[in-house]
Amino acid sequence: MLISDLAAPLLILSVLLYGICKKVDLFEVFTEGAYQNLKTAVNILPALLLLMTAVGMLSASGALNALSELISPILDKIGFPSQALPLALMRPVSGSGSLAVLDNILSVYGANSFSGRVASVLMGSTETTFYTIAVYYSAVKIKAELPVFISSLTADFAGFVFSALIVRLFY
Amino acid sequence: MLNCTIILFILAAILYSLFNGSISEVSNAAINSSVDAVRLVIQLAGAMAFWGGIMAVAEKSGLTVRINKIIGHILHPFFNSLDKQGKAMQAITMNVTANLLGIGNAATPLGIKAMREILREEKAAYTTRSVAMLVLLNTASIQILPVTISALRLKYGAAAPWDCTAPILLNSMISLAFGTAAVYILFAKKKALKYPLPIRQAKTK
Numbered sequence: 001m002l003i004s005d006l007a008a009p010l011l012i013l014s015v016l017l018y019g020i021c022k023k024v025d026l027f028e029v030f031t032e033g034a035y036q037n038l039k040t041a042v043n044i045l046p047a048l049l050l051l052m053t054a055v056g057m058l059s060a061s062g063a064l065n066a067l068s069e070l071i072s073p074i075l076d077k078i079g080f081p082s083q084a085l086p087l088a089l090m091r092p093v094s095g096s097g098s099l100a101v102l103d104n105i106l107s108v109y110g111a112n113s114f115s116g117r118v119a120s121v122l123m124g125s126t127e128t129t130f131y132t133i134a135v136y137y138s139a140v141k142i143k144a145e146l147p148v149f150i151s152s153l154t155a156d157f158a159g160f161v162f163s164a165l166i167v168r169l170f171y
Numbered sequence: 172m173l174n175c176t177i178i179l180f181i182l183a184a185i186l187y188s189l190f191n192g193s194i195s196e197v198s199n200a201a202i203n204s205s206v207d208a209v210r211l212v213i214q215l216a217g218a219m220a221f222w223g224g225i226m227a228v229a230e231k232s233g234l235t236v237r238i239n240k241i242i243g244h245i246l247h248p249f250f251n252s253l254d255k256q257g258k259a260m261q262a263i264t265m266n267v268t269a270n271l272l273g274i275g276n277a278a279t280p281l282g283i284k285a286m287r288e289i290l291r292e293e294k295a296a297y298t299t300r301s302v303a304m305l306v307l308l309n310t311a312s313i314q315i316l317p318v319t320i321s322a323l324r325l326k327y328g329a330a331a332p333w334d335c336t337a338p339i340l341l342n343s344m345i346s347l348a349f350g351t352a353a354v355y356i357l358f359a360k361k362k363a364l365k366y367p368l369p370i371r372q373a374k375t376k
Contacts, residue, residue: 007272015229022232033227034220037280041216048208054180056204060196063187103323111329117338124320124339125346127312130176136306139283140290147357148298152310155350159311162345163338170338 040139047138051130055093064089080164081115083108087122088160092129092153099123117171122163126156215279222277226265226284235261238268249351250301252293259288263305270308271315282309300358307354311347315340 019026058064068089072082083105090098105119129152137144188194229235236256242264243255253259262285269278282305289301298306317339324335 008274008277011272011274011277012225015225015232015234018234019228019232022234024228024232026228029227029231030224032224033230034224036227037223038216038220040223040280040283041212041219044215045208045212048212049205050177052208052211053201053204054177054184056200056207057184057197058180060193060200061184061188062191062193062196063183066187066191099319099323102320106323106327111324111327116324116327117335120317120320120324120335121338121342124314124317124335125312125342127310129310132310133306135279136283136286136309140286142290142296142298145298148303148306151303151350151353151357152307154353155307155311155346158349159342159346163342166338166342166345 043141044135044138047134051134055097055130059090059094059097078161078164079168080161081118083115084119084122084163087119091122091126092156093131095128095131098128114167114171117167118164121167122160125163126159129153129156218277219280222269222280223284225277226281229265230261235265239264242267249304250289252299253289253301254292257288257292259285259292259301262288263308266305267308267313270313278309298358300354303354303358304351307347307350311343311350313340313343313347 016026019029065086068082068085072085075082075085087098087101087105090101102119102123106116109116111117111120129149133144133148133152184197184200185194188197226235229238239256239261243260246264246267247253247255247260250260250263253263262281266278266281266285269281285305286302289299289305290296293299293301295302315336316333317336320335320339321329321333329335
């Protein structure tokens with residue numbers, strides 16, 4: 001816990017110290033860089049408005065839960081706990097949503113249960129792919145085409161299949 | 172692709188809620204999600220601006236060049252069309268460093284900067300293999316210490332909350348390997364694979 005808490009403060013300190021040693025005008029350089037990124041932040045809002053509304057509607061409808069009930073029999077065959085499936089479906093689309101799902105799985109089945117562990121591994125080794133792609137592409141104002149979704153979702157899918165195998169291997 | 176996804180999500184939400192009776196929840200989400208988006212951008216804006224400033228200092232002082240010399244060796248093979256010492260490679264290494272340290276707030280602005288630098292260096296306005304690789308690195312979530320998850324596991328009585336660290340790292344590596352293979356297959360020929368304007372315009376017409 002300590003090391004990870006130290007990461008950000010130490011990084012800030014060392015960058016600034018290094019800058020001072022190299023005689024960089026910290027304040028001027030920092031504010032210019034900060035201003036550039038502030039503009040980027042504003043630029044991504046319009047895209048996020050649409051994307052988050054769509055994702056918000058989808059998760060509110062309960063369709064993801066229904067889908068996971070539908071395919072759980074297939075999952076049993078590959079040894080993936082169906083309790084962790086809602087997380088696998090939520091993970092690529094919503095960061096806060098998947099965190100809420102993980103919280104729910106851990107509270108219902110416990111942190112030391114098989115599905116709790118699979119869910120933890122799945123959560124840690126994948127990212128909110130759709131969100132990341134939306135933010136990156138809207139920031140540079142180019143169009144996200146199909147291949148980039150396929151390659152990133154391939155990684156997510158591999159993470160999903162292997163999470164159960166790896167948990168079996170480790171425990 | 173994003174266009175179709177959005178339509179698909181909304182359509183699925185409405186159709187399912189009609190059948191399920193959750194239309195009022197969907198309606199609430201439709202109205203309130205814009206507030207969430209603004210909230211998210213406000214949350215991001217501070218961190219983005221801050222780390223943009225820190226990054227500017229690191230760049231001006233030559234620190235990024237030094238970090239790039241160390242980590243760049245490992246990363247450059249995946250970005251072999253880029254100049255090893257160039258600005259794009261430097262931004263990529265800073266982005267990966269932030270990811271490894273688990274500073275997600277810093278990783279996003281650094282990643283956006285990396286993306287911009289790649290497009291500038293490759294003079295492209297479409298997804299090149301380097302861009303796809305960068306996106307993949309950021310969607311595969313490689314971090315040394317899974318802070319949030321460990322905190323949650325502790326809350327729900329995990330015997331050793333950090334016990335998920337090694338499996339998570341291993342699983343990240345496996346998914347990254349599969350993703351990398353996909354990137355190399357889909358973006359095999361950098362120049363031949365132009366998904367830029369012509370196709371897109373044809374689609375929308």
